[in-house]
Amino acid sequence: MAYSEKVIDHYSEPRNVGSFDKSAANVGTGLVGAPECGDVMKLQIQVDPETKEIVDAKFKTFGCGSAIASSSLATEWVKGKSIDEAMSIQNTEIVEELSLPPVKIHCSVLAEDAIKAAIADYKSRNED
Amino acid sequence: MKLPIYLDYNATTPVDPKVVEAMMPFFTESFGNAASRNHSFGWKVEQVVEDARDYIGSAIGAGGKEIVFTSGATESDNLAILGAAEFYQKKGKHIITSPIEHKAVIDPCHALEQRGYEITFLDVDKDGCINLKQLEESIREDTILVSLMAGNNEIGTLNPLEEIGEITRAKGVLFHTDATQGVGKIPIDVDEMKIDLLSMSAHKIYGPKGMGALYVRRKKPRVRLSPIMFGGGHERGMRSGTLNVTGIVGFAKALELSMAEMASEAERLTGLRQRLYERLTSELDYIFLNGHPTERLPNNLNLSFGYVEGESLMMGVSDLAVSSGSACTSSSLEPSYVLRALGVGDDLAHSSIRFGMGRFTTVEEIDYTAEKMVVAVKRLREMSPLYEMVKDGVDLSTVQWSSH
Numbered sequence: 001m002a003y004s005e006k007v008i009d010h011y012s013e014p015r016n017v018g019s020f021d022k023s024a025a026n027v028g029t030g031l032v033g034a035p036e037c038g039d040v041m042k043l044q045i046q047v048d049p050e051t052k053e054i055v056d057a058k059f060k061t062f063g064c065g066s067a068i069a070s071s072s073l074a075t076e077w078v079k080g081k082s083i084d085e086a087m088s089i090q091n092t093e094i095v096e097e098l099s100l101p102p103v104k105i106h107c108s109v110l111a112e113d114a115i116k117a118a119i120a121d122y123k124s125r126n127e128d
Numbered sequence: 129m130k131l132p133i134y135l136d137y138n139a140t141t142p143v144d145p146k147v148v149e150a151m152m153p154f155f156t157e158s159f160g161n162a163a164s165r166n167h168s169f170g171w172k173v174e175q176v177v178e179d180a181r182d183y184i185g186s187a188i189g190a191g192g193k194e195i196v197f198t199s200g201a202t203e204s205d206n207l208a209i210l211g212a213a214e215f216y217q218k219k220g221k222h223i224i225t226s227p228i229e230h231k232a233v234i235d236p237c238h239a240l241e242q243r244g245y246e247i248t249f250l251d252v253d254k255d256g257c258i259n260l261k262q263l264e265e266s267i268r269e270d271t272i273l274v275s276l277m278a279g280n281n282e283i284g285t286l287n288p289l290e291e292i293g294e295i296t297r298a299k300g301v302l303f304h305t306d307a308t309q310g311v312g313k314i315p316i317d318v319d320e321m322k323i324d325l326l327s328m329s330a331h332k333i334y335g336p337k338g339m340g341a342l343y344v345r346r347k348k349p350r351v352r353l354s355p356i357m358f359g360g361g362h363e364r365g366m367r368s369g370t371l372n373v374t375g376i377v378g379f380a381k382a383l384e385l386s387m388a389e390m391a392s393e394a395e396r397l398t399g400l401r402q403r404l405y406e407r408l409t410s411e412l413d414y415i416f417l418n419g420h421p422t423e424r425l426p427n428n429l430n431l432s433f434g435y436v437e438g439e440s441l442m443m444g445v446s447d448l449a450v451s452s453g454s455a456c457t458s459s460s461l462e463p464s465y466v467l468r469a470l471g472v473g474d475d476l477a478h479s480s481i482r483f484g485m486g487r488f489t490t491v492e493e494i495d496y497t498a499e500k501m502v503v504a505v506k507r508l509r510e511m512s513p514l515y516e517m518v519k520d521g522v523d524l525s526t527v528q529w530s531s532h
Contacts, residue, residue, distance in 0.1 A: 003443070011443055017511045034529035035514060036474030038437055038454060038463070042513035060513040064439040064454075068511065113530070 003065055004099035010069035015076050018058040020044045028122025030114040039063030039107065041071045043114035045078060045086070047122055054078045054086055059114075066104040070094050070111035083119050132447040133493045137332075137486030138281050138309060138428055139451060143378070144334040144487070150381040151336070154374045162371045163362060173373050180380035187383050188307075188326060189317035190343050196363045197376055200340035201308040204327035205232040205275075207342055207367065208304045211353030212273050212325070213240050216302075220270025221245040224263065224301075227469040228252055228283070232327075233275050233306055250276075254470055255420040256285035260295065267299045274303050278310030282453065282466040282482060283419030284428030286314070293322030302351060308332055308340075309425055312386030313394065318343060324351050330375065334487060335382030339375035342367075393487065397426040400485050400494050404429055407498035412505055414518075416476055418453075418467060429483040432467075432476040433501075435515035436508040441481060444504030448497055453480035475514075475524075 003011070019042070022029040026047050033040040039062065046056040057075035061068045073094055078086040094100070094108035134142075154173065162177045164170025182192035198204045213223065225237055227249045237247045248266050250258045258276065267274070274296050279286050289305060296303040304325035310316055311326075312333040318326060323343070330339035344366065345351045359368025386393075409415050414434030430453075433441060438454030453464030454477070463477035472480075483497070509515040514524060 008443075011440070014511060019516065031513065032530050035478075035524060036529075038474075038478040040513055040529070042516075060511050060516060062435060062512045062514045063437050065443040067437075068440055117530075 006073075006098050007065055007069040007100070010072040010098070011065040014059075014068060014072040016056075016058050016072065016079075017060065019060060020046055020056075020058055025049075025126065026122075028118040028120070028125070030117025030119075030121060032113045032117050033063070033110050035062065039067045039110055041067065041110055041114040043071060043074060043111075043118045045083075045115075045118045045122060047083060047126075049126070052083050054081055054083060063107065063110075064104070066098065066100055067107040067110065069098050070100070070107045071114060073097060074111040074115055078115055083122065086115055087119055089115055129490070129492050129496060132449055133497060134449045135483045135485060135489070135493075135497060136449050136451055137489070138284075138425075138482060138484035140331050140337065141334045141486055142488070143331075143336055144382060144385055146385060147335055147378045147381045151374045151378040154377050158373075160373075162373055163360065177371055177373060177376050180376045183380045184328075184341060184383055185343070187387050188311065188328075188343060189319050191346065193364075194343050194346050196342045196344055196366050197371060198340045198342055198367055199338055199372075200331070201230075201306060201327045201329035202232040202340075203367075204329075204340050204342035205230065205304075205306050206236050207353060207356055208325040208327060208344075209233065209236040209273065209275060210240070210356050211366065212302055212304070212351070213245060214354035215352045216272040220268075220272050222248065222268055222271040223273045223275065224248045224250065224266050224271060225275045226250045226252055226258055226277075228256055228280055228285075228466045229275065229277055230281055230306055230308070233277070237275075252469055254472075255423075256280055256283050256418075256466070256470055257420060257423070258287065260288070260291055263292065264295050264299070267295070267301055271299070271301050274301055276303075276305060278305050278307035278316065279314065279425040279428075280419065280466065281309050282464060283430045283470070284309075284424035285420040286310075286423045286425065289316070289321040289323065296324075297322040302349075309428075312383055312390065313425060313427065315390070318345065324349065330379035330382055333382050333386045336375050336378045339372060339379045341379070394426040397485050397489070400489060400491065401426065401429045401483075403491070404483060404485075404494050404498055405431075407495070408501060411498075411502040414515075416472075418470065418472060418480055427485045429485075431481055431483075432472065432479045433481065433505050434476065434479060435512045435518060436505055437478050438480055440508055441479075441501075441504055444508060445497075445500045448500060451482045451484075453482070454478045 091108035160169030326343040418430040438452030467477040
């Protein structure tokens with residue numbers, strides 16, 4: 001299978017690989033996928049409690065090159081956005097940006113799910 | 129050392145230059161049809177074909193008259209299974225095979241199920257071995273055929289052909305073996321092993337693609353097959369179609385070269401296989417061997433690299449040509465059915481890589497491969513949430529995963 005240049009770029013030099021302390025109050029963690037399906041993404045956001053802006057993001061992904069690229073891209077995109085703005089990121093935008101073939105669309109769906117799960121986790125632990 | 133390195137010899141092999149040389153005259157000068165009985169163009173190639181047939185037969189302890197030329201092992205498997213099923217249907221409609229056979233065996237069996245046949249799939253253990261007692265107990269009055277491969281193409285595990293042949297012969301049931309991965313690599317003798325039907329292929333042993341053969345026993349018992357292709361009644365009526373003379377010549381030459389160095393080559397490849405395995409396991413944790421540790425094809429190593437997905441791993445070693453049981457590498461998005469049948473979890477099936485070594489594989493290439501693999505696995509584990517969780521002491525089986 002031929003990969004797009006952007007997928008290869010994110011695979012070779014993934015952005016924001018790593019982990020935050022998931023128990024920290026200003027961190028939201030999304031863990032989506034399943035090992036038996038061949039992809040698991042962990043995406044974490046660090047939120048400014050005052051502005052509700054996502055100031056930093058990290059990911060770790062078990063999955064194919066497209067899954068790694070999708071989550072790497074997702075961390076780039078959420079940084080600097082408010083959590084409401086980040087909620088509106090659509091998987092189709094990831095598909096377009098990375099030129100994912102139809103068989104890899106599920107990777108982008110998973111990345112969108114990971115963003116939403118991370119935000120939901122943050123919100124659930126920071127309810128007013 | 130030239131890059132990329134080819135390590136997929138279980139998939140196919142390059143044609144040996146000596147094979148190409150042997151084939152050349154039969155494209156242009158000696159182009160006759162072996163079935164042309166009334167002129168010298170036909171006679172000449174007929175003799176060449178018969179010599180090749182005799183040689184190929186002798187390499188597996190059979191006679192030339194017992195060799196039916198086909199387009200490859202897939203056709204040979206289909207002819208053996210569908211042909212025997214049709215011919216012996218009055219005796220019964222029960223066939224025994226295993227869940228880790230090649231699709232060229234499994235799919236015709238499923239097709240027969242649609243036509244009212246019953247198929248028993250034997251259990252295989254974690255190494256891919258069948259249980260001989262279960263085989264014996266599965267044979268019934270109406271069983272006509274047992275089909276079990278010589279060596280598994282994915283995981284390399286060898287079947288005990290001689291023991292299987294003892295059982296099938298004693299019970300009066302035909303024994304077919306798909307020996308595509310075995311012929312020319314491990315000793316095979318159809319009499320000693322009491323094999324009645326045997327599939328083989330040229331392109332796995334440095335011969336041309338599109339060329340195969342089916343051994344069909346002529347005596348004790350005489351095996352009969354209904355044809356699956358009709359035409360000029362070639363190959364004793366079992367396989368119509370103009371003989372692929374160049375392919376046949378190439379097949380015989382390729383087999384001759386393989387047989388000449390079989391023992392020493394098996395030893396050399398086993399050494400390379402061990403070397404690769406030891407290099408990888410000394411540098412990396414969570415490596416799982418798929419297939420039997422010793423009873424396996426000399427040239428096959430199949431490993432699961434825990435917590436790393438196979439396709440991403442192959443992307444990381446782009447100058448190595450290997451294959452993976454990961455779903456992402458197949459069009460079906462299902463992980464390897466062979467690994468599944470062994471009880472390998474889907475997560476580890478997704479993490480599997482098959483290394484196939486061959487005639488042109490060098491120690492230098494193996495060392496380079498090991499180095500590259502170690503770097504790629506370590507890098508991907510750095511970004512694997514699963515590896516991180518395991519290292520933190522999390523039991524992954526207790527995690528509530530969200531499926532998608």
